[in-house]
Amino acid sequence: MTYTSSLLRLLDERGYIHQLTDAEGLDALAAKQVVPGYIGFDPTAPSLHVGHLVSIMMLRQLQRAGHKPIVVMGGGTGKIGDPSFKDEARKLLTEDTIAENVASIRRVFERFLTFGDGPSDAIMVDNAEWLDTLEYIPFLRDIGQHFSINRMLSFDSVKLRLDREQSLSFLEFNYMILQAYDFLELSRRAGCRLQMGGSDQWGNIVNGVELSRRVDGTQVFGLTTPLLTNADGTKMGKTVGGAVWLNEDQLPHFDYWQFWRNTDDRDVGKRLRLFTDLPLEEIEKLEALQGSEINAAKIVLANEATRLCRGDDASKAAEATAQATFAAGGLGDDLPVLEVGAEGIRLGAACTALGFVGSNGEAKRKIAEGAVRLDDTPMDDPALLVTVASGESRKLSVGKKKHGVLKGI
Secondary structure, three states: OOOOOHHHHHHHHOOOOOEEOOHHHHHHHHHHOOOEEEEEEOOOOOOOEHHHHHHHHHHHHHHHOOOEEEEEEOOOHHHOOOOOOOOOOOOOOOHHHHHHHHHHHHHHHHHHOOEOOOOOOEEEEEOHHHHOOOOHHHHHHHOHHHOOHHHHHHOHHHHHHHHOOOOOOHHHHOHHHHHHHHHHHHHHHHOOOEEEEEHHHHHHHHHHHHHHHHHHOOOOEEEEEOOOEOOOOOEOOEEOOEEOEOOOOOOOHHHHHHHHHOOOHHHHHHHHHHHOOOOHHHHHHHHOOOHHHHHHHHHHHHHHHHHHHHOHHHHHHHHHHHHHHHHOOOOOOOOOEEEEOOOOEEHHHHHHHOOOOOOHHHHHHHHHOOOEEEOOEEOOOOOOEEOOOOOOEEEEEEOOOEEEEEEEO
């Protein structure tokens, strides 16, 4: 359909929309008033990762269109863990760990959103505020009566788990009820009218929409994004080296920049639309580049995505490091550094210590394959003792994309 509101036009043009509970209703509402909209993030780790980034960017686009983002930290739901499309239950976290993760994650949102007291300023809340104080019997009586077990069992997020005969605990089964209740509480507390999320959240979001209608008679809306996959069909953000973390504590600036620089040619346009603020006209020109020229578009993507998440200085430093490392064959300032004492370090151990491989066994395999280079020279002995004079540096590479510095102390 053709949207009249700037919000849905923006989300549609940039590829964020997969499903809407009531497209016409939300479009009409967004055209006449500020719409508070939320996305929830469970603090299961000290950092969110690239898989969460489309949700963060959607909140950013909501604010760019003049509406109000609500970031919900799952201090309450994080004690259970979302079972959606998971093969097994999440490890239960302690309250102290959840609190530490929430504090660590908060920093990322301050780079993407403007927080404050204005009509379209973002706010951040923790669902532990209301979930931790619920009384079981009143909750069952007032909220539980609105949920059909038959219907809950039909949702793909649950059905797939049961079809594979994998255990789904009663604790996890309650997650979708609590998420629906979040929407009801946010509607009451903050006038929230929209919940957004990934396509795997559709069932949970629909539950929240229906609960608000049944309990309060309030019309609220749901919107999901498409499942993000790479051109080769793999899930975006899943790499051989592990998660692509948003916090610099978990992933160096250069590695974050390099993730975007290594984008498949076929994914450049999609990622520019979803993960940058560049005008669509500029994106169309960049994605039209052919052959080796597409690398210029990838550098723009890496710079813009890194600038949003890590800041302008980080983006510039990472690009300079890439230029020094790849184009000039030198050592960039932003590469990961491993300090080496006078006793030296075995080659395989150095690869593992820099995080380029997951184990000494993997290091041996990489070295046997000829993928490990010291000062750009291929190495073939994992037991090689690498020494570095005090104050000097040597370059260690694994494959074409992982580079680090061995620094003598």
